[in-house]
Amino acid sequence: MTFRNPGLHLGVIALTLALAYGIWYAYSVFLVALLQDFGWKRSVLAGAFSIFALVQGALNPLLGVLCDRLRPASLVGLGGLLLSIALYTDSFIREPWQLYLSFGLLTAAGVALCGWVPAVVMVQRRYAHRLGLALGIISAGVGVGMVVVVPVCQWLIDLQGWRLTFRWLGTATLLWVVPAALFLFRTDAPPRSRRPGNAAADARGPTLSEALRAPAFWLLLLAFFCGTYCSQTLHVHQVAFLVDHGISAMQAASVVGLVGFASIFGKIGGGWLSDRFKRERVYCAFVAVLVLSVAALYLVGITSSAWGVPAYAVMLGLGYSATAALMPAMMSDRFSGPHFGTLVGLGLLASATGSASGPWLAGYLFDHQGTYTAALAVAMVVGGIACACGWLVGRPQAIPRAVS
Numbered sequence: 001m002t003f004r005n006p007g008l009h010l011g012v013i014a015l016t017l018a019l020a021y022g023i024w025y026a027y028s029v030f031l032v033a034l035l036q037d038f039g040w041k042r043s044v045l046a047g048a049f050s051i052f053a054l055v056q057g058a059l060n061p062l063l064g065v066l067c068d069r070l071r072p073a074s075l076v077g078l079g080g081l082l083l084s085i086a087l088y089t090d091s092f093i094r095e096p097w098q099l100y101l102s103f104g105l106l107t108a109a110g111v112a113l114c115g116w117v118p119a120v121v122m123v124q125r126r127y128a129h130r131l132g133l134a135l136g137i138i139s140a141g142v143g144v145g146m147v148v149v150v151p152v153c154q155w156l157i158d159l160q161g162w163r164l165t166f167r168w169l170g171t172a173t174l175l176w177v178v179p180a181a182l183f184l185f186r187t188d189a190p191p192r193s194r195r196p197g198n199a200a201a202d203a204r205g206p207t208l209s210e211a212l213r214a215p216a217f218w219l220l221l222l223a224f225f226c227g228t229y230c231s232q233t234l235h236v237h238q239v240a241f242l243v244d245h246g247i248s249a250m251q252a253a254s255v256v257g258l259v260g261f262a263s264i265f266g267k268i269g270g271g272w273l274s275d276r277f278k279r280e281r282v283y284c285a286f287v288a289v290l291v292l293s294v295a296a297l298y299l300v301g302i303t304s305s306a307w308g309v310p311a312y313a314v315m316l317g318l319g320y321s322a323t324a325a326l327m328p329a330m331m332s333d334r335f336s337g338p339h340f341g342t343l344v345g346l347g348l349l350a351s352a353t354g355s356a357s358g359p360w361l362a363g364y365l366f367d368h369q370g371t372y373t374a375a376l377a378v379a380m381v382v383g384g385i386a387c388a389c390g391w392l393v394g395r396p397q398a399i400p401r402a403v404s
Contacts, residue, residue, distance in 0.1 A: 014137060016076065016114060016119070017145065019149065019173060020110075021146075022149025023107070025235055026149055027103075029153050031049075031236070033157050034099070034162065048096070049360075056355075057349045057356070060116075060117050060352065065341065065345065068341040071185060073118070076114045079113025079115070080174065082113060083110025083173045084110075084171070084174035089106060114177050117344065120328045124336070132275040135326075136269070139321070140268050143263035143264035143321070146257060146263065147261045150256040151250075154250055156168060211343055220327070220393060221347055223393070224327055224347045225351065226389065227323035229357055230380070231290060232354065232355040232359055233361075234316055237363070239255075241297065241301065255312075262317025263320065265318070266321030266322070267324065270286055270321055278394055279333065280391065283326045284391050286319055287390060288319075290316065291319070291380050291383040292319070296308065296312040296315050297312050327347065331344050365378075
């Protein structure tokens with residue numbers, strides 16, 4: 001069954017992701033506000049995000065298993081309720097352990113439930129014939145969240161403080177995500193195992209043991225890890241880095257918005273290109289731009305040039321978009337079938353581990369060295385490894401793409 005209005009269907013998913021991941025990326029401006037209010041070490045504040053990323057990532061394999069058996073939209077509705085409660089709880093933080101528990105645990109669980117795994121599975125079931133473009137469209141919602149949610153959060157923090165800002169986010173989540181989940185549930189495709197006459201199609205998909213024995217699967221997991229290590233190091237610390245080098249907090253938050261705006265074009269354009277050219281080569285080209293964006297941020301720090309900041313933002317927006325929009329499509333090319341949700345959940349666990357490791361190590365290195373130089377150097381090397389993994393997966397010797 002094909003939904004008669006795919007634009008509306010994809011648009012609702014994209015806007016749900018915009019709100020969920022706008023909250024994710026807004027932590028960079030909350031980090032500055034908490035730093036000013038409490039004076040905690042940056043490694044402490046970055047550690048809360050690392051816990052957030054680990055919890056969110058640890059839930060992804062479980063969510064993938066559930067999506068293989070249930071309608072993903074039901075998880076989105078539950079996530080909307082949990083996320084709204086968690087954000088309101090965030091507004092009462094007074095000690096680091098409260099930040100770790102409320103934001104690191106509860107908020108992360110809410111984002112995971114209404115985030116990327118259910119969205120990817122919903123799209124993969126309906127739009128396998130144009131999967132790159134469809135994933136690009138919904139992941140562009142994340143860019144919209146960066147463009148809109150992050151600067152709005154900074155504006156609200158300046159106007160009313162970070163506590164009330166968390167409460168406003170909780171209200172917005174309740175008012176949008178829960179009704180959106182009800183709409184998606186009515187249009188959601190059932191799991192493959194529950195579709196009549198689908199046994200032959202399922203037989204073409206690899207078993208879990210076959211996928212776990214495939215070298216391509218482990219290369220993809222390493223690419224998931226390294227790509228997000230590199231990009232999330234920048235996402236979490238870029239506002240603090242820019243403020244350290246004389247950029248106002250509001251200007252730095254606007255840079256985050258520009259990153260998101262550029263990523264919209266990167267995700268949709270990259271998805272479109274990946275449906276027409278070898279997907280792994282498109283991925284490598286975008287990750288190369290991500291690595292160059294690390295160097296661009298370093299140059300901004302030592303030159304303080306006016307044009308360097310937006311140039312960096314555009315490069316990061318284009319480069320990191322590949323880690324979100326193309327990786328699930330590359331996984332689906334080889335491992336589509338009744339276990340796709342589980343396998344992509346494992347990939348996103350690796351991604352979340354990278355998201356946790358990069359920002360924490362960058363904060364740790366800054367606390368001990370007083371500079372981000374070493375952290376940026378490590379991010380460049382790890383980003384290069386992601387590019388190499390994508391290239392190796394695309395070799396002719398790699399296992400052929402699965403039949404959808």
